[in-house]
Amino acid sequence: MVDDEPDFLAIARNWLSRRYEVTTLMDGSDLPEQIDALEPDLLVLDIRLPGADGLELCRQIRSNRRFDRLPILFLTASHSDIDFFRNIEVGGTAFLTKPITRRTLLSKIQELLS
Template structure:
């Protein structure tokens, strides 16, 4: 069954361009022109990925991304942000809100499709991993490798797929420092088109959700897991 993509953009020519090219890649495409249409569509349709413009009428893309990622029903739905802005802060804020990737307008359709395929592949791998029930732990942090749950200080921590994979990798290698490039390649893959600031954003989010001290930074070296007793 073809994967279904929701493309949300207020420019009709962009919507039609996305629909035409994504359908050529055998995806099913649903279109929306306003941010306030999205949750109605998500309630009615099974969506595998959202392509979301930053500037939208009704509700802007950043606010909508935050709402989706805060909703227990849809928070694992991958989102690729589209933005006409070039400032780094807009890209970083999008990642902070939970976006899985971003593409700046004007964009190459070939690049966008490559990103769509990479995000969907990572999502499938995360959702389809079948393992024996196993828990790894250190200090106050435990990770269930079957349910993909993280528990810190007896509380379940809601993590996105990449946050989970990132903290799992660090927890499984407690004495090892990873550079940003190491983490980018291991978690996002060699075909990822982003940069190492993506790693920094996800590390900040993990620290905010779990503990500021859970990951140690060594300037010029990288990141390392720290067990908190």
Template sequence: MVKKKILIVEDEESLLKLESILLTSKGYSVTGVADGVSALEQVVLIKPDLIVLDIMLPGMDGFEVCRIIKQNPETAHIPVMMLTAKKSSQDCERGMAAGASAYVTKPFKSAKIIEIIQELLSQ
């Protein structure tokens, strides 16, 4: 079976490692980057099956990264799960308006993240 590819965009190194370990242990092929520009480069290079995207990133925020991914016909189909500390309903609305398939706030439960990812990948 071919491993599903997940791109994690998270600038906090400890969280990036935690998320990578969690998803790798579930059998996914994981690539991690720490900023929006690198995320956009990796989306084109590895063509991930799903993107886990933080919002508060250096340079370009996750809302902008998501918008760019969704505006490109070659990447618009990729589900984006925003995983962020931004909890307000306005932030959630902005995320969904930018094209996110799911909006999850930190701190998160690993089981919930896996459940959402499996759901998004099965669509």
């Protein structure tokens, strides 16, 4: 999970770590290099990040054939239709907006992993 809000990362980690192994990053700039070692089953990205934004990270990850089918969930405070459609253009699998409930996040992740 990549998000630049430490409070949200702590809450989401608490919600998810009961069922999943969770790695959190506040900056995704090293993610394209780290992703091979992390071997994720799913990636959760914020759109607005320092450095490379979530959309650019998704584009970079999708260019790696090993991860072209990896579920990528955009979880963002942006309610913009433009961001929703840009998510699709870069290869995002799903798009949810903050604030979000534990139940909604877990349900979407379970759906993407099944």
